[in-house]
Amino acid sequence: MVADRSEVHLASVRPDAGQSVRRRPKDRKVQIIRAAARAFSERGYYPVGVDEIAAEVGISGPALYRHFRNKYALLVAAAEEGARHLLKVAEAADDPQQEPARRLDALIRAMSEHTIDIRREAGLYRWERRYLEQADRIRIRKIYDDLNATVAAPIALLRPTAPPEDVAMLAAAVLSAIASVSAHRTALSTTRLLPLLHDMCWSILRAELPPAPQQRNPGPATRGLPVTSKREQLLTEAIRIFGRQGYHEASIEEIGAAVGINASSVYRYFTSKSDLLAAAFHRTGDRVAIAITEALAEATSRPDAVRRIAFGYARLTFSMPEIMPVYYAEFSNLPQAEQHKLRAIQRQNVLEWANLLDGDPVEARFRVHAAIGQVIDVGRLTKFDSRPEQLARVCALMEAVLLSAS
Helix, strand or coil: CCCCCCCCCHHHCCCCCCCCCCCCCCCHHHHHHHHHHHHHHHHCCCCCCHHHHHHHHCCCHHHHCCCCCCHHHHHHHHHHHHHHHHHHHHHHHCCCCCCHHHHHHHHHHHHHHHHHHCCCCCCHHHHHHHHCCHHHHHHHHHHHHHHHHHHHHHHHHHCCCCCHHHHHHHHHHHHHHHHHHHHCCCCCCHHHHHHHHHHHHHHHHHCCCCCCCCCCCCCCCCCCCCCCCHHHHHHHHHHHHHHHHCCCCCCHHHHHHHCCCCHHHHCCCCCCHHHHHHHHHHHHHHHHHHHHHHHHHHCCCHHHHHHHHHHHHHHHHHHCCCHHHHHHHCHHHCCHHHHHHHHHHHHHHHHHHHCCCCCCHHHHHHHHHHHHHHHHHHHHHCCCCCCHHHHHHHHHHHHHHHHCCC
8 A cells, every 4th residue: 555645654543443554665765766767857857846756656745855855865866776776787687607799688688678667767867967966976977887897898808809998988889879768758669679779789889990099188179260249159158057067057147257248248148048048959959950951962872961960960069068968958947838849940850860761760760869879978988079080989889870770
């Protein structure tokens, strides 16, 4: 039996004969964590209230606080539990006594099944980790490092001549392909999705990566001339600040200071912080659309167009790494009408790319989202090193998931 919403203390109730005593479920804390993970993943950390999470579980807000002292503690618990659970799934599936290919098959299937099962909550750490305090982020990052190492071990045996940086990149790419199903809501049955994820992961594992840069990344190169338009400067800095800190942690004062003006002057160009965010979304959508249009105009074949779009997308993201977390994680902070309009733009950009792929059109959309994931997740691994050699390596992984069915 599930405790009622008022959470009446059982000790004060004497049940009538023949009635069973209502008890709190032993897994109440897990229920709360999963409900929070779903809510934070789908709508973002700040817009979600504790009372909403409590209501989904069927308890009151005060009852939830018996388990977690505040909403931040709930975010930490949800992010950490998600990481630990996935690591346990991977470790349970891995058998070092098996040959590498069988080990990888088992790992891919187990992690794919788990991610599909928790699809609505699996994107939490990917998008909302910027709200974690440094100590919590480091601790949870260590769990994901252990997960990467678990996947990397059989890859190193499968490809014994591959340098360590290639093995690490392939492991990150496999995990990214599996995690990509949490970034969108395209429907596909598990019986079709599992083979698709298996195919994409093995296309990654067979990919030939161009050589890595021989020298360490010297840091971002200084290119081009500064933009003099204050509006453009504000938009650029807003994207950077939203991406680093999240929309709610950013202030108009901070954005204005980044371009040398005060808060009141910002309002000459944008009516509100929400207006700035909407402009950032439209600017990003336009840049992606332009990259697609240029690729189509210059391509000599459909596969060539796919490759050109991949390169344009990777170059765009690596030139401003904060742009994609904003583009994919801040929708809930826009007015409803803007959300619908911008979702339509995003969907159209994905469809333009997916329509170039052979095979089932729904599966093609999954492949496009997996390619986008490579840019974000492998980009983070390389610290968005935008040198041509690193961009070529990321594009090779994108092409592997996009064109393996062609």
